[in-house]
Amino acid sequence: MDLYSGYINKLIEELAALPGIGSKSAQRLAFHIINMPKARVERLSNVILDAKANVRYCKECYTLTDQEICPVCANAKRDHGMIMVVENTRDLAAYEKTGKYVGVYHVLHGAISPMIGIGPGDIKLKELMQRLEGEVDEVIIATNSSLEGETTAMYISKLIKPTGIKVTRIASGVPVGGDLEYIDEVTLLRALEGRVEL
Secondary structure, three states: OOOOOHHHHHHHHHHHOOOOOOHHHHHHHHHHHHHOOHHHHHHHHHHHHHHHHHOEEOOOOOOEEOOOOOHHHHOOOOEEEEEEEEOOHHHHHHHHHHOOOOEEEEEOOOOOEHHHOEOHHHOOHHHHHHHOOOOOOEEEEOOOOOHHHHHHHHHHHHHHHHHOOEEEEOOOOOOOOOOHHHOOHHHHHHHHHOOOOO
């Protein structure tokens, strides 16, 4: 039995289909939207439609942008000889928040995962190799430390090593505030291998 009318149910279903939104959150959002002033709902729907129509890939790094070249790639003060390879635009944003990375990025839009049928041709690897024909000194591989991320990192490393370009991998290990007894062996090993002198 449906608790709500058709329009409310449709709105809840569409919102619940978004990643990270469960049925309770979808209900809360649906009722919030319904109770918003009509002008605000129209503004929200227009912003969504405008973003869908105007956001595209940066011609250099393939992050999402509404310009031909994203602000990072367009910045002449960035070190264009250092490219950090990330899985998605959210990862790029996370590194940008640190305010410490001075190079540019390359967004793969995924990771190699044979289990779900994602191969090297399904992510932006060909585009990365084309970028390396320019003046690049170092590629920093910053994929996630999941099985897919590690597979992708190894694949990229094997592709780039013959070019003579320096290839590095971000360190990973014990999170700040983490108790050692709860951390898995692979993470502890990475932390040990990536240790630095104090």
